[in-house]
Amino acid sequence: MLVNGKQGNLISIRDRGLLYGDGVFRTFLATNGKVRHWPLHYQKLQHDCAALGISCPDVALLSAQLNDLLMQQPEGVVKLIVTRGEGSRGYTPPTRTESTIIWDVSPLPAYPAEWATHGIIARLCQFRLSHQPRLAGIKHLNRLENVLAAAELNDAQLKDEKFGEGLLLDAANNVIEGTRSNLFLVSQGKLVTPDLSRCGVAGVQRERVMAWAAQHSMPLQVRDVGLDEVMKADEVFVVNSVIGLWPVRELEQCRWTSFPVAARIRLFLDEQDAK
């Protein structure tokens, strides 16, 4: 664990990351001392910092810190947090602050291997995402909506049901994403993913799938998606940088048994990852 370049696992209680969730983060995998798609993650970090007016640390500085980190912990889920730093009391962002840079590594998660090949059981969360265009798409530290949605899923798991992911709708009943993943449909030969201009988090893995579509001349639509459309889709799958790609085999009363497009995309992602 590194805080501002030094070994440590503590930050100030006056850090705006704690006080207001005034910061952004990234999560990605490290294996054999290497991380996957660091340039893509840095690009997103830069975008998200700019959207909140947070000073984004230099890529050379972060890359050096990441190397230090991987020397000690070559394997795991890496989390990078950049907050606006400390400042005087009150919501107003100070005109000058030094961003706080936090690195942490957790053990690789142990998901059932068949979730990637045979799909997950997903469920619909009751919780609805709110519309906030100024924060939509950004992976910021205001994540109580995800916490409340995930809690719902957890309550269900305690009843011995096993859900790989919960799907989230917004207040207008558009399907937006998973509690911790982005969503894709395959429908009539097209790839469809929800528009994230009013809510949701636009992840790196989502961009990679979109890039796959462009490279393979598969029509891609980014737009509002209703629940009906998800239920009727030929394939449904969720992606993020830690889980990779999971097809959905069951969602409420719907069942899917084959995922040819999802399998092709997963193969592509895996091959890129192995490079």
Place this chain on the structure above:
Amino acid sequence: MLVNGKQGNLISIRDRGLLYGDGVFRTFLATNGKVRHWPLHYQKLQHDCAALGISCPDVALLSAQLNDLLMQQPEGVVKLIVTRGEGSRGYTPPTRTESTIIWDVSPLPAYPAEWATHGIIARLCQFRLSHQPRLAGIKHLNRLENVLAAAELNDAQLKDEKFGEGLLLDAANNVIEGTRSNLFLVSQGKLVTPDLSRCGVAGVQRERVMAWAAQHSMPLQVRDVGLDEVMKADEVFVVNSVIGLWPVRELEQCRWTSFPVAARIRLFLDEQDAK
């Protein structure tokens, strides 16, 4: 500064307060080693913890910690944060966690004294609050909306304009609150304050003003408020536990010069505070 009952100003980078803004807080004044309206603040804390499923520390424990704190720092703005504590990776709230309790004291703010008596210049923020009924009213740590709104006000102040507060509307153009305060209107002999069931923070000072209305048989309405109504009101004022009560003397093209009801309420609040 106290963290979990011990002197210190650091918390773990794995605390869910930092990772997800998964916590709640209170802010109030201490003068001469005493805090004002602690029972009301504890009641709100308890309510907000329950709304998020966070275990609320016992009042006896918190009161003892507060006493310790005030022995060292008898004067200032006291901030109490309670987070869900630490847990394993991921949004899902652990079934059992120990809440993190953080106390901090900042110097008393130096607002111009005439703001309380002659009123402030307020402005309308461009930023719009989102509707999230599950989080509305709660003083939680997801405060990026307030940060973005306050930043707007700050940008304006840099141009040599002096604003005491910024008023926030929601996406449906209802007037909701100030960036750090609750809003009241006096209109045709009635006291009106915005409904906070879809967004906003329901503060202790707002409750005290509502209690004043009940005690003084003044009709009170809690409902949606349009901007037109604010502009046409006989009096407009904002309240919070740190600023007390500030009438608004100027808002965009509107001017107010006398605040008889606001002055009566302020006197009542001050007298209660002095007890």
